[in-house]
Each structure stands twice: as C-alpha cells, then as structure tokens.
Amino acid sequence: MLLLLDNFETVWDINSTRDGIVDLLQKIGNAKSVSLIITMRGSVPPSGIAWTRFGCLPQLLPLDAKRLFLAINLLVDNGDSGHGECLDMLLAEVDHVPLAVRLLAQVSIGFPAPYMLKRWKEEKTAMLRTHEGPQGN
DSSP states (O other), rough: EEEETTHHHHHOOOOGGGHHHHHHHHHHHOOOTEEEEOOOSSSSOTTTOOSOOOOOOHHHHHHHHHHHHHHHOSSSSSSSSTTHHHHHHHHHHTTTOHHHHHHHHHHHHTTTTHHHHHHHHHHHGGGGOSSSSTOOO
16 A cells, blocks of 8 residues: 655644654554655655655756746736846745745736735745635644
C-alpha cells in the first residue's frame, strides 16, 4: 500500500498537533506493508522517521520565475509604468520559489503589480490563499 500525504505542511504547521502527527507517522512508517510519501513546503521533514530520501525544489532563475508568473497571469501590466519592476521585486520577495510564484500569479489576476507588491509587504504569505478554508483557519 502506498500512502501519499500531499500538502503536508497544512497539518504540520499547526504546532499544537505535531506530537500526535509524529506518533501517527511513526506507526505508519513501522508498518511493513505501507510506503509513505509526503510532499510539503519546507526543508526539514518530520523527525522520528527514517526517510529514504528527501529534497527540495530549487529556486527558479528570476527570468524563469517571471515567465512562470506571466504564463499564469496574462493580465499583469508589464509595460513602462513601473509594473515590470514591481513584479520583479514581488518575485524576489518570495525567493523565486516555484509554488509561491504560481500562487502569487493566481491571486494577482486582475490586479496591478504595484498593488500586489504593497499587499505582499502588508500580508506576506496570508495573501497566497487561493480559496477560503474552513472557518477559523
């Protein structure tokens, strides 16, 4: 059996539940008939598990990050009005990380780059939600 836990940081980032999560992962990991794969943002996997291998997606080059953003968000004004410079600054703020670039592009549709840069400085990662979660999250 293969158990894939995608977007694992969603539960892992809730500090109050980490002990229970580690305990559950250890139990799953000890089962001989189960292979466990997790995907998550972050560079440190949960402790207490003998992970076979883990790695991180590398950052994109600035030009590639911009191309990715513009492939998703065609409406951004990249002309002479400073929008291109603001977009470059916005992408640098998220270190050209592929997932962050994709999420920024999605939440930025219909908004100018200077506005999104200002919003990023105020909200940081809270603005990257692409849909509303359950009440209280």
